[in-house]
Amino acid sequence: SQQGEEDPQALSIQEGENATMNCSYKTSINNLQWYRQNSGRGLVHLILIRSNEREKHSGRLRVTLDTSKKSSSLLITASRAADTASYFCATNKGASYDKVIFGPGTSLSVIP
Amino acid sequence: GAVVSQHPSRVICKSGTSVKIECRSLDFQATTMFWYRQFPKKSLMLMATSNEGSKATYEQGVEKDKFLINHASLTLSTLTVTSAHPEDSSFYICSATTGTGVYEQYFGPGTRLTVT
Numbered sequence: 001s002q003q004g005e006e007d008p009q010a011l012s013i014q015e016g017e018n019a020t021m022n023c024s025y026k027t028s029i030n031n032l033q034w035y036r037q038n039s040g041r042g043l044v045h046l047i048l049i050r051s052n053e054r055e056k057h058s059g060r061l062r063v064t065l066d067t068s069k070k071s072s073s074l075l076i077t078a079s080r081a082a083d084t085a086s087y088f089c090a091t092n093k094g095a096s097y098d099k100v101i102f103g104p105g106t107s108l109s110v111i112p
Numbered sequence: 113g114a115v116v117s118q119h120p121s122r123v124i125c126k127s128g129t130s131v132k133i134e135c136r137s138l139d140f141q142a143t144t145m146f147w148y149r150q151f152p153k154k155s156l157m158l159m160a161t162s163n164e165g166s167k168a169t170y171e172q173g174v175e176k177d178k179f180l181i182n183h184a185s186l187t188l189s190t191l192t193v194t195s196a197h198p199e200d201s202s203f204y205i206c207s208a209t210t211g212t213g214v215y216e217q218y219f220g221p222g223t224r225l226t227v228t
Contacts (some may be wrong), residue, residue: 033216042118042205042221043156088155099146100207100217102156 006089012109019076021106023089024069030092032065033100034074037086046074046087081112115139116208118220125196126228133191133223135206141186142208146217147179150203162189196227 006023013019025032031050035043049056049065049072056063062075076083088105092098115138125131135145144163148156160181162168168181178200180192189208193200203224207217 035219040203040222040224042116043207043219045216045218048216099158099161101158102148104155107153 006087006103006106008106009104010107010109012111013079015079015081015110015112017079019079019083019108019110021074021087021089021108023072023074023103025072025089025091025103026070027091028093029067030098032063032072033090033092034061034063034072035088035090035102037088037105039085043088076108079108079110081110084108084110114216114218116142116206116218116220118204118206118223120223121221122224122226124226124228127197128195130192130194131196131225133193133204133206133225135189135191135208135220137187137208137218140208140210140218142189142210143186144209145183145189146207146209147181147189147191148205148207150205150222152203156205159191193225196225198227201225201227 031048033048034046037043047058047063049063060077065072086105086107088102090100090102092100117136119134147159149159150156158171159174160168160170162181162183164183164186170176183189203222205222207219209217
């Protein structure tokens with residue numbers, strides 16, 4: 001069953017703007033991860049945030065986690081055309097060998 | 113580090129034939145590998161979890177006799193689509209984890225299967 005749900009499903013912005021994507025999930029988690037996928041390619045791991053963390057940064061990426069609302073957000077600042085891709089949140093309930101469940105994803109288009 | 117490869121990257125086969133897809137962890141030992149299926153413009157759907165030396169655990173609705181998974185070594189897992197049909201056409205992606213407390217999964221580049 002699907003755990004994470006992203007919104008919006010599609011987002012189109014101008015280069016230089018910030019892009020915010022949200023993810024909601026249903027059950028308790030150990031950690032939440034964000035991935036990026038370019039069209040027809042494999043996934044690239046962007047950032048992992050643990051359930052006891054509230055915010056995490058990596059370069060132009062900022063992830064927040066609100067376990068009380070079972071939601072997370074991914075902010076990409078100063079977007080570039082190269083950021084055009086699909087972004088997925090994924091949740092893990094426990095150990096590293098536990099399965100990771102993906103949300104439906106947000107398709108981001110950054111217009112030059 | 114943490115590179116996962118898949119072979120082949122693309123395969124076209126005829127209905128009724130079987131196709132094997134390999135997933136290899138190139139620079140680490142993967143105690144657990146996962147197989148996903150992805151339809152166009154959709155998310156990844158977990159098919160099964162594969163642990164080295166034991167039988168794979170399939171998700172509900174995934175036919176284990178249709179999608180045979182073998183994780184014979186710590187660096188290799190294979191997915192065989194048996195008696196393939198056009199509806200099996202999809203993008204298949206594997207991922208691997210070290211199982212040592214690192215939670216990230218490392219994904220392969222995917223295999224595009226087309227059944228004619």
